[in-house]
Amino acid sequence: MQKRNDLDFEKFEKILKERVVQLEDNIAQLKAELDSVGSEDEIDDVEDLVSLKNISQKDNTILERQEDELEETLHALAKIKNGTYGICEKSAKLIPLERLEANPIARYIVGVED
Template sequence: MSSKLSNEKLAYFKEKLIQLKKETEQRIESTNNNGPNDSVQELADYDNHPADMGTEQFEQERDAGLELVWQDQLQEIKDALARIEDGSYGISEKSGKPIPEERLEVMPTAKNLVGEEE
């Protein structure tokens, strides 16, 4: 196994990361377009039952949690793209050893070898 990814592989992973970035940004945007009262307004003609309000609150909290996860994922993608630009992509930040292409295929934002995560 070589210590550096080929230019073709780097271009492949860069394109994959750019696509992931677009998808993640779209998820964040779609969450932001749903205001906290959107679902409640649909029920404006009906009495708001406490269970409906509880469901709405749960959905808002879930969406907020998902947005945080997507924001973290977006930052990981940006970091991986920066590593491609600075030439450190595919090299473990902890050990300096090459990250197997198979791992990068499954997790293109990987910055460490399996077992170095903790």
């Protein structure tokens, strides 16, 4: 497999590490919010209960997305360490620099994504 020598790996590593910190903070905050929400037994009003369930569903969806992005970001950092960052995981072609700058966790070139 080819290795990239045209990328500033330190720049991307810094961007990705900063994103990891952001995501971990967001995840911790969302989990705290979900934990602090009262249980159904504590809520007497049906409208409040429906509202609470909607908020909880939205927070859970956001939490799942943040956890997925964290996993992808950690994967990208691992690829930097093993020298495969910026190489399409399906075609083994180089991911264009512009794509990586727009989406540092990109795993594929456009056209071969899942």
